[in-house]
Amino acid sequence: MQKQYDSLKLIKVENVGEFVYKVSLNRPSKFNALNMEIWKEIGDCFQWIDEDPDCRVVILQGEGKHFCSGLDLGGISLFNENDTNDSARKGRNILKTIKFMQKQFTYIDECSKPVILAMHGYCLGAALDIATACDVRVATKDAILSVKEVDIGMAADVGTLNRLPKIVGNHSWIKDICLTARHFSAGEALQFGIFLFLRVFDTREEMINEVTKMAKLIASKSPVGVQGTKNVLNYARENTIENSLNYVATWNMSQLFTDDLVKASMASFSKQPQPPFSKL
Numbered sequence: 308m309q310k311q312y313d314s315l316k317l318i319k320v321e322n323v324g325e326f327v328y329k330v331s332l333n334r335p336s337k338f339n340a341l342n343m344e345i346w347k348e349i350g351d352c353f354q355w356i357d358e359d360p361d362c363r364v365v366i367l368q369g370e371g372k373h374f375c376s377g378l379d380l381g382g383i384s385l386f387n388e389n390d391t392n393d394s395a396r397k398g399r400n401i402l403k404t405i406k407f408m409q410k411q412f413t414y415i416d417e418c419s420k421p422v423i424l425a426m427h428g429y430c431l432g433a434a435l436d437i438a439t440a441c442d443v444r445v446a447t448k449d450a451i452l453s454v455k456e457v458d459i460g461m462a463a464d465v466g467t468l469n470r471l472p473k474i475v476g477n478h479s480w481i482k483d484i485c486l487t488a489r490h491f492s493a494g495e496a497l498q499f500g501i502f503l504f505l506r507v508f509d510t511r512e513e514m515i516n517e518v519t520k521m522a523k524l525i526a527s528k529s530p531v532g533v534q535g536t537k538n539v540l541n542y543a544r545e546n547t548i549e550n551s552l553n554y555v556a557t558w559n560m561s562q563l564f565t566d567d568l569v570k571a572s573m574a575s576f577s578k579q580p581q582p583p584f585s586k587l
C-alpha cells in the first residue's frame with residue numbers, strides 16, 4: 308500500500324486482502340462527525356484510490372459505535388463571521404464551500420474502483436450523502452438513518468436529495484424521510500426503500516465477513532471489466548439508452564484489446580478460476 312495514506316489523520320486505510328482496501332472514518336469519540344478535515348481527507352483518499360493500482364475494490368465503514376453522525380455541529384463554521392462582504396459576495400463564497408463539500412463525496416461516486424458501504428449504528432445527515440455516493444450498501448439491523456438536514460434548518464445539499472431518487476423507486480417514501488427527518492431503520496429501508504440496501508445483517512461481524520467475501524470476489528475479476536462496468540453503469544444512470552449504448556461502444560473500442568479478455572474468457576470457458584490480471 309502506498310505511503311500517502313499514512314498522512315491521513317481521521318481516515319484509516321488498511322489492506323484487508325489482495326487488492327481490497329478497507330477505508331474507515333476514524334473519529335470514534337465524536338461518532339465520526341464530519342469536520343472540514345475529515346471531509347477533505349475523504350476526497351483526498353478516494354482520489355488516491357482512483358489512481359492506485361494496488362486497490363481494486365473498497366469497503367467503507369466507520370470506526371467505533373456508529374458509522375457517522377453527520378456534519379460536525381460543533382466544529383464546522385460554514386460562514387466566515389468576519390466576512391464584511393455584501394450578500395452577493397458572501398453568496399459566492401458559500402457557493403464555493405458547498406461545491407467543495409459536494410465534490411469530496413462525488414470522488415467516491417467517480418472513483419474507478421467499486422465502493423461497498425458497510426453501515427452500522429447512526430447514519431445521519433451528511434452520512435447518508437456519503438452512503439448514496441457508494442456503489443453497494445449493506446447495513447446491520449441496528450442501523451439508524453435520518454436525512455437529518457431539515458432538522459438543522461436546511462435542504463440537504465451534498466448528495467442525498469440528488470442521488471437517492473436514482474437508487475430508490477418509492478418517491479413517497481423518499482419525500483417522507485426527507486421532509487420529516489425522522490429516524491428509520493435499515494429494515495424499513497429494505498421494506499419501503501427497496502434497493503437502498505443490498506442486505507441487512509444481524510451483526511457487524513457477519514456484515515464485515517460477507518462484504519469482505521464480496522470485495523475479494525470483485526477483486527479477483529479483471530480490473531478492466533470491473534472498472535469499465537462501474538463507469539458505464541454510472542453513465543447509464545444519467546443518460547438515454549441510446550447515448551449509453553454509444554458510450555459503451557466507444558469505451559470498449561479501446562478496452563476490448565486488453566489481455567484480460569483473452570485470459571478471463573479462456574479461464575471461464577475451461578471452468579477454471581479467474582487468472583491473475585496485470586495491475587490497472
Ligand SMILES: CCC/C=C/C=C/C(=O)SCCNC(=O)CCNC(=O)[C@H](O)C(C)(C)COP(=O)(O)OP(=O)(O)OC[C@H]1O[C@@H](n2cnc3c(N)ncnc32)[C@H](O)[C@@H]1OP(=O)(O)O
Nearest residue numbers: 336337338340376377378379380381431432433455456465
Ligand atoms: C454545506 C453543508 C453541507 C452539510 C450538511 C450536513 C448536515 C447534517 O449532517 S445534519 C445532521 C447533523 N447531525 C446531527 O444532528 C446529530 C447530532 N448528534 C446527536 O444527535 C447525538 O450525538 C447522537 C444521537 C448521534 C448520539 O447521542 P448519544 O447521546 O448517544 O451520544 P452523545 O453524547 O450525544 O455523543 C457522543 C459524542 O459525540 C459527539 N457528537 C455526536 N454527533 C456529533 C455531531 N454531529 N457533531 C459534533 N459532535 C457530535 C457528542 O458531542 C459527544 O461528544 P463529547 O461531548 O465530547 O463526548
